[in-house]
Amino acid sequence: MSNMSYCRFQNTKQDLADCLDHLYDEVSEDEAKARHSLIKIAWSIVEDFIDDEGNLDTEAIEDLQTNDERVI
Numbered sequence: 267m268s269n270m271s272y273c274r275f276q277n278t279k280q281d282l283a284d285c286l287d288h289l290y291d292e293v294s295e296d297e298a299k300a301r302h303s304l305i306k307i308a309w310s311i312v313e314d315f316i317d318d319e320g321n322l323d324t325e326a327i328e329d330l331q332t333n334d335e336r337v338i
Contacts, residue, residue: 285301
């Protein structure tokens with residue numbers, strides 16, 4: 267079931283936190299594949315907020331919180 271656009275990030279944040287709590291659990295092969303995909307997606311998000319020196323670009327994150335458009 268997809269998330270409604272008005273609460274997409276709130277719901278996903280809760281689900282992602284749950285996944286983090288169970289990241290190292292023994293899971294089925296299908297769940298292991300989904301976990302791998304989730305980690306790749308998470309890395310893709312993080313990459314957008316890494317500066318040229320390899321540090322977290324907190325300014326870009328703050329800009330994102332105040333703008334509706336993607337600032338990367």
